[in-house]
Amino acid sequence: MGTLSADATIDADVLVIGGGLAGCWAALRACESGARTLLVDKGYVSRAGCSPLSGGVMTAPLPGDDLDVWASEIVERGGYMNNQDWLDAFLEEQAGLVQELDRMGPVIVKDAKGDIRRLSSRGMLSVRCLQFNPKDTMTLLRQRLEQNGCKILDRVHVAELLTDADGRVAGAVALRTRTGEILTIRAGATVITSGPFNIKGRNMVDNVGADGHALAWRAGADLSDMEFAFGGTFSLMQKKYKFPAYNIALGHGAQLINAAGERFMKRYDPERMERTELPQVIAAFLNEVLCGRGPVYIDLRHADDHLVDDLRAVRGATWADELTTGRIKDYRERPVLIEPQWTVWSHRCGIRIGLDCSASVPGLYAAGSVTKIEAVGTHASAGVPVAFCGVAGSRAGRAAAEFARHSGGGAISTDQIDSVVERLQRTRANKAGEAPNAIFLAIRDLLGTPLDCMVLSAERIAEIRRQTASLRARCDNLSAPDPHELLKAEEARNFLEAFDVSMAAAEARPESRESFYRKDYPTTDNQNWFCWHLAKRNGDRAEFRRERIPLDRYRRKPPQMPESHMSPIGRNLEEALHGARVA
Amino acid sequence: MARVLLDEAICNGCGRCAEICPVDVLRMNTDGKLAIVAYPDDCSGCHFCVQECPVHCIEIDDRRNTDGVSIYDKLGIVDRWNN
Numbered sequence: 001m002g003t004l005s006a007d008a009t010i011d012a013d014v015l016v017i018g019g020g021l022a023g024c025w026a027a028l029r030a031c032e033s034g035a036r037t038l039l040v041d042k043g044y045v046s047r048a049g050c051s052p053l054s055g056g057v058m059t060a061p062l063p064g065d066d067l068d069v070w071a072s073e074i075v076e077r078g079g080y081m082n083n084q085d086w087l088d089a090f091l092e093e094q095a096g097l098v099q100e101l102d103r104m105g106p107v108i109v110k111d112a113k114g115d116i117r118r119l120s121s122r123g124m125l126s127v128r129c130l131q132f133n134p135k136d137t138m139t140l141l142r143q144r145l146e147q148n149g150c151k152i153l154d155r156v157h158v159a160e161l162l163t164d165a166d167g168r169v170a171g172a173v174a175l176r177t178r179t180g181e182i183l184t185i186r187a188g189a190t191v192i193t194s195g196p197f198n199i200k201g202r203n204m205v206d207n208v209g210a211d212g213h214a215l216a217w218r219a220g221a222d223l224s225d226m227e228f229a230f231g232g233t234f235s236l237m238q239k240k241y242k243f244p245a246y247n248i249a250l251g252h253g254a255q256l257i258n259a260a261g262e263r264f265m266k267r268y269d270p271e272r273m274e275r276t277e278l279p280q281v282i283a284a285f286l287n288e289v290l291c292g293r294g295p296v297y298i299d300l301r302h303a304d305d306h307l308v309d310d311l312r313a314v315r316g317a318t319w320a321d322e323l324t325t326g327r328i329k330d331y332r333e334r335p336v337l338i339e340p341q342w343t344v345w346s347h348r349c350g351i352r353i354g355l356d357c358s359a360s361v362p363g364l365y366a367a368g369s370v371t372k373i374e375a376v377g378t379h380a381s382a383g384v385p386v387a388f389c390g391v392a393g394s395r396a397g398r399a400a401a402e403f404a405r406h407s408g409g410g411a412i413s414t415d416q417i418d419s420v421v422e423r424l425q426r427t428r429a430n431k432a433g434e435a436p437n438a439i440f441l442a443i444r445d446l447l448g449t450p451l452d453c454m455v456l457s458a459e460r461i462a463e464i465r466r467q468t469a470s471l472r473a474r475c476d477n478l479s480a481p482d483p484h485e486l487l488k489a490e491e492a493r494n495f496l497e498a499f500d501v502s503m504a505a506a507e508a509r510p511e512s513r514e515s516f517y518r519k520d521y522p523t524t525d526n527q528n529w530f531c532w533h534l535a536k537r538n539g540d541r542a543e544f545r546r547e548r549i550p551l552d553r554y555r556r557k558p559p560q561m562p563e564s565h566m567s568p569i570g571r572n573l574e575e576a577l578h579g580a581r582v583a
Numbered sequence: 584m585a586r587v588l589l590d591e592a593i594c595n596g597c598g599r600c601a602e603i604c605p606v607d608v609l610r611m612n613t614d615g616k617l618a619i620v621a622y623p624d625d626c627s628g629c630h631f632c633v634q635e636c637p638v639h640c641i642e643i644d645d646r647r648n649t650d651g652v653s654i655y656d657k658l659g660i661v662d663r664w665n666n
Contacts, residue, residue, distance in 0.1 A: 042607075043603075043606070043607070044603045044604075047603040048605055049605075052631070053629060135631075155607065177607060200627075205629075206605070206606045206625070207606050236653070238662075239653050239655060239656070240646045240647050240649055241645065241646065242645050259663055286654070289654060289655070294660050295660050295663075337662045339653060341652070437624060444651060444652065445651050447652075448651060448652065449651075449653065449654040449657050450654055451654055451657070484622060488625075
C-alpha cells in the first residue's frame with residue numbers, strides 16, 4: 001500500500017467542515033484561540049449551506065430579560081425533552097453573541113430609535129427574537145475570518161475522517177470538486193458543521209445533505225434521535241410552485257380550507273388552528289384528503305395588505321416567491337391549491353455532543369444543525385436553531401483549539417488514506433455505471449408523498465430499509481465522469497448510509513412521539529421512551545441505547561407526565577385510519 | 584428542479600455567479616469571459632445568482648417537477664375550484 005497517496009497535504013490545528021453560521025463561528029473562535037484554522041465547504045463560504053437561506057430570525061436575549069422565564073417556556077414547549085444544561089448555557093451566551101453580531105455590522109433590524117426590534121415567536125409569550133439579514137451576516141463573517149488569518153478552501157468535499165493509532169480523529173481526506181485534486185488534511189482537531197439532515201432535490205438547500213452525519217457515523221461517533229428525520233411545511237402551490245412563507249402568510253391572516261370551504265383546523269385545534277405545531281397541521285391535512293374532503297387550499301382573500309410587502313422582503317432574504325412574481329395571478333380573488341412537503345429535513349436529529357461540543361470520539365467536535373440541537377426538545381422554535389449555531393459554533397471552535405494544543409495530531413496510517421483515494425478513483429474510472437442523479441430520483445420515489453413519510457409502520461420501515469440496501473448496492477457501481485459528479489456519488493452514498501441508521505432507529509422505537517408517527521404504535525409511551533435515543537456503529541450495524549433525561553436534576557419539571565397517551569399525529573389521523581371523525 | 588436561464592448576450596463575465604453558486608451549476612467558459620450553465624439539472628433554485636448578478640442576465644424558472652411526490656396525484660384528487 002502507500003501507492004495511491006493524495007495529491008497534496010495540508011496541516012492545520014483545527015479543521016472545520018462546513019461554512020454556514022456554525023462553521024464560521026467555530027472557525028473564528030479557533031482563530032482567536034491562536035489555532036491555525038482551515039475552513040472547507042463544498043460550496044462558497046458565505047453562500048453555502050442553509051444559513052444564507054434562513055428566515056433571518058434568531059433568539060435575542062438582551063440585558064434585563066429574565067432568562068429563567070425564557071428557559072421555562074422553551075422547556076415547556078419542548079415537552080421537557082431539552083437538555084436543560086445546554087439550554088441555560090445557550091441563553092446566557094446568546095445574549096453576548098447578539099451584541100457581538102450587532103457590533104460586526106448593520107445586519108440586525110432596528111426600530112426608529114435605533115434599538116434592536118424584537119418580535120414574539122409563534123406560541124411563545126416571553127421569548128423574543130430579532131430579525132437579521134442572513135446573507136449580509138455570512139458575508140461579514142467571511143470577511144472576519146479572512147482578517148483573522150483563517151485559511152478558507154471553497155469547493156472542497158471531505159470524503160472521510162482519518163484517525164491516529166490512539167483512535168483520535170486526526171484529519172481527513174478531501175476532494176477539490178472543480179479540479180478533482182485529492183487532499184490529505186492533517187488536523188489536531190476537527191469540527192463538523194455541515195447542516196441539517198436533508199435530501200437533495202426537495203428542500204432547495206441542495207448542498208446540504210447527510211455528509212457530516214455519515215462522516216461522524218463512520219468515525220464511530222454517537223448519533224442521537226435519528227428517527228426524527230422527517231419535517232416539512234406547506235410549500236407547494238398548484239402542485240408545482242414553491243410557496244416560501246407559510247408562517248408569514250398566517251401572520252397576515254391566511255387560512256387553510258378544505259374543498260367544502262371549511263376552515264378544517266378548527267376541528268383539530270380550535271384555539272390555535274393553523275398555528276399549531278406543523279406536524280399536527282400536516283396530519284390534519286392528510287386526514288382531510290384521505291377522508292375525501294380534499295384538496296386543501298390556502299385562502300389569502302382575507303389577508304391584510306402588508307402580506308405582499310412582507311413576502312417581497314422575504315424574497316430578498318431567501319428565494320423567489322411565486323405570488324409576487326405574478327405566476328399565480330388571482331390569489332386575492334380565490335383560494336390557491338396547496339400541499340405540504342413532509343420528507344427528510346431535520347434539525348431534530350444528528351451528532352450527539354457534550355457541553356463543549358465534543359462528539360463521542362476524541363478529536364471530533366460538532367456544532368449547529370448537524371447535531372441533535374441539545375437546547376431544544378420536541379419543537380424547535382423562536383429562532384433557537386439559528387442562534388444555537390452561533391453559541392455551539394463558538395464553543396466547538398474554542399474546545400477544538402484547546403484539544404489540538406494539548407492532545408491532538410497523531411500519525412495517520414497511509415492505508416487509511418489509500419482506501420479513500422481508491423474509492424474516489426474507482427468511481428471516476430468506472431465508465432459503465434449509473435449516473436448519481438439516478439440514485440437521487442430513486443430516493444425521491446422511495447420517500448414518496450407526505451403520507452408515505454409521515455405514516456410509518458413496521459412494514460413500511462422494513463420496505464424502506466430493503467430498498468435503501470438495494471440503492472446502497474447500486475452506489476457501488478456509479479460513474480462520475482468529472483469531480484462534480486463524483487461529489488454527487490459521495491453525497492448519495494452518505495445520505496443512504498445515514499438514512500438507514502435513521503430507519504433502524506425508527507424500527508427500534510415502538511411508539512409515536514411528536515413528529516415521529518407509527519400507525520402500528522400510535523401512542524406516546526413516556527414510561528419507556530421519554531429518553532434520548534443514541535445510535536452507535538458496530539461493524540455494519542447500528543446499536544441503540546436509551547439515555548434517561550435527568551429531570552430529577554433539572555430545575556424545570558413537568559407538572560405531571562402521563563405514562564402514555566395518543567400522539568398528536570395519531571389523534572389527527574384517527575378518522576382516516578380508524579374511521580372516527582374528529583369532533 | 585429549477586432551471587437557470589442565462590442570457591449570454593448580457594453577461595459581462597464578472598464571475599460572481601460562478602463564485603457563489605452553492606451547487607456549482609454555474610461556471611465560467613474556457614476563456615473565463617462568460618458564465619455558462621454547466622450542470623442544468625442540478626439547480627436548486629436558491630436565486631443567489633439572480634440577486635447578485637450586476638447586469639441582471641440570469642432568471643430562474645422555479646416550476647418544480649413533483650412527479651411521485653404530490654399526494655393529490657397519488658389519490659387522484661383534482662382542484663375542483665379552479666378547473
